[in-house]
Amino acid sequence: MTVVEGTTAYDVASLRGDFPILGRRLAGDLPLVYLDSANTSQKPRQVIDAIADHYQHHNANVARAMHQLGAEASEAFELGRTKVASFIGAPSREEVIFTKNASEALNLVARVLGDAGRVGEGDEVVITEMEHHSNIVPWQQLTQRTGASLRWFGVTDEGRLDLDDIDGLITERTKIVSLTWVSNMLGTINPLDTIIAKAHAVGALVVVDASQAVPQIPVDVAALGADFVAFTGHKLVGPTGIGVLWGRYDLLAELPPFLGGGEMIETVTMGESTYAPPPARFEAGTPPIAQSVGLGAAVDYLSAIGMENIAAHEQAITAYALEAMQEIEGLTVIGPKEPVMRGGAISFTLEGVHPHDVSQLLDSRGVAVRAGHHCAKPAHLRFGVQSTTRASFYLYTTELEIDALVEALHHTKKYFGA
The missing domain is CATH 3.40.640.10 (Type I PLP-dependent aspartate aminotransferase-like (Major domain))
Known part of the structure; x- marks a missing residue:
């Protein structure tokens, strides 16, 4: 693990080496893109x-x-x-x-x-x-x-x-x-x-x-x-x-x-x-x-690492994801669309595609997200949806993983003709 001294950043690539599971290859020899940390985080070797x-x-x-x-x-x-x-x-x-x-x-x-x-x-x-x-x-x-x-x-x-x-x-x-x-x-x-x-x-x-x-x-x-x-x-x-x-x-x-x-x-x-x-x-x-x-x-x-550094990374990666995801036609973010007073979980719908189908198609490309009501049914009811797909980030999430998510979402739209 390498922390960049005197900044609010740290070396994410080096830090990822502490998490054995993040180097895993999935079926089809796909690299794991883990975007379900609001559900449970991965564990470093030290733990x-x-x-x-x-x-x-x-x-x-x-x-x-x-x-x-x-x-x-x-x-x-x-x-x-x-x-x-x-x-x-x-x-x-x-x-x-x-x-x-x-x-x-x-x-x-x-x-x-x-x-x-x-x-x-x-x-x-x-x-x-x-x-x-x-x-x-x-x-x-x-x-x-x-x-x-x-x-x-x-x-x-x-x-x-x-x-x-x-x-x-x-x-x-x-x-x-x-x-x-x-x-x-x-x-x-x-x-x-x-x-x-x-x-x-x-x-x-x-x-x-x-x-x-x-x-x-x-x-x-x-x-x-x-x-x-x-x-x-x-x-x-x-x-x-x-x-x-x-x-x-x-x-x-x-x-x-x-x-x-x-x-x-x-x-x-x-x-x-x-x-x-x-x-x-x-x-x-x-x-x-x-x-x-x-x-x-x-x-x-x-x-x-420093919780201030982790918070800064979380805000930066969430801002990157919000900007990238909102460029996808038919995708609606449920919740704040600006990275202000906001954590690293983004729930969304994709027009014409059920959230469970979105999750399964993303999984087929190695991208792990969650689909469902996320144990928050009243909040879903408030926004008039039964369920959503949720991508969530943490201290080890990279911009390349967000790019993989966006690419997989474009593939999902094309697959379903949405």
Whole structure:
């Protein structure tokens, strides 16, 4: 990996050598053009090697074994937590809770806030129309359980949040505001500062789904001002099977457990149990040990490149793609068409061709994209489409890969006579 000192750029070609899968040849001896990083990112050797080394030399359960391997595994697991806390600017490592993914992190927040009586009949929870299903369904379930009401921000024709009625949506009845930082479908980067300030002014808590944000822009949760932030490891060059919930410690310490089991307790008798302080209170059972090791290696890798550099590359490659794709007749970008306050995911339709057919034709030419509703059906409904094709980029995406995408889209149009 080569970082160009003193600039906001890095050597993408050299960096790609860290990712073994990017050198793969597909059927027909086609080079892989991987444009599905919003779905899951590829992993560098540094992450793969860290996980393999843990299993080969240090594998044991944590907090249960007094032998040397147990001590090593416990130290490695907690070191992953320390690295993640530093990476996101958490004031304390005890504010970092490991889950199995962002969906579990968001479900955890919704469940324990309800169990703690933070939301009741007559209260309101506010979300947005552009949310991933993981940030819709848990709040639907919470409001159904408690008798609260669910409300949401709409989306403009340009794919931005419609803030015109912010004073009518966030009121003294609002207890929770939960929204995505960067839309996984539209690519929109939302104005969190405005919404957080408004929510806190009425005493509401703010939950942020940062699954698409943490991989591609610098994050400082202390400066952000939200109360909870959730994200997943596999989108930021880390392993699958691990997510993160960051929460203000004073709030976490007041909330009840999410799951019961080993290691989340202080004492257990047949009559009652008392619970450990955070983060252990929310990490019942054997945690994602090797995954924590891998996630620690992932944030080390990203930090060495510099998140400012990654954000600059993401903006540049997205601008290049938007310009190139909008020259294709019949292609419509769903979401912001300018690379301003925008992440590296572009959802689009191609006139006369179903998104699944677009995806399959692109795949036949080695270009990997996603087709479907991207777990964002309400956002698709807002724009009057059942599904879209989505190309998404990351720190290893090159302009040549965008050129390959555009060429494959022209071929797809010709193939279908569109």
